[in-house]
Amino acid sequence: MKYYLLSILFVLLVSCNRDKVYVCVSPTAHAYHQSRFCKGLRRCTHDIESETKEEAESQGRTPCHFCCR
Numbered sequence: 001m002k003y004y005l006l007s008i009l010f011v012l013l014v015s016c017n018r019d020k021v022y023v024c025v026s027p028t029a030h031a032y033h034q035s036r037f038c039k040g041l042r043r044c045t046h047d048i049e050s051e052t053k054e055e056a057e058s059q060g061r062t063p064c065h066f067c068c069r
Contacts, residue, residue, distance in 0.1 A: 021053050023061060031064040032056035038067040 021032040024044035032053065033041050041048060 019052050020050050021056050022048055022050050023056055023059075025049055030061055032061045032068075033064045034067045038064055040064045040066045 021034060022036045022038070022041065023029065023032050024041060024046055025048070026044065026046040029044065029046075031040060032051075036048060036050075
């Protein structure tokens with residue numbers, strides 16, 4: 001059981017090299033996130049959408065400093 005929980009935690013904490021990322025659809029949001037449950041998305045009062053990492057970077061978004069270390 002402990003190994004299972006650690007493996008889930010590892011998957012959530014890996015760097016943002018995945019293709020699918022999450023963004024807050026707000027004019028003031030500037031980061032993309034690896035997880036929909038990231039600490040950085042908690043303050044989002046707008047919709048949260050998924051898109052590719054390339055799309056997010058083409059919009060000028062940068063990796064989140066909480067989930068994309």
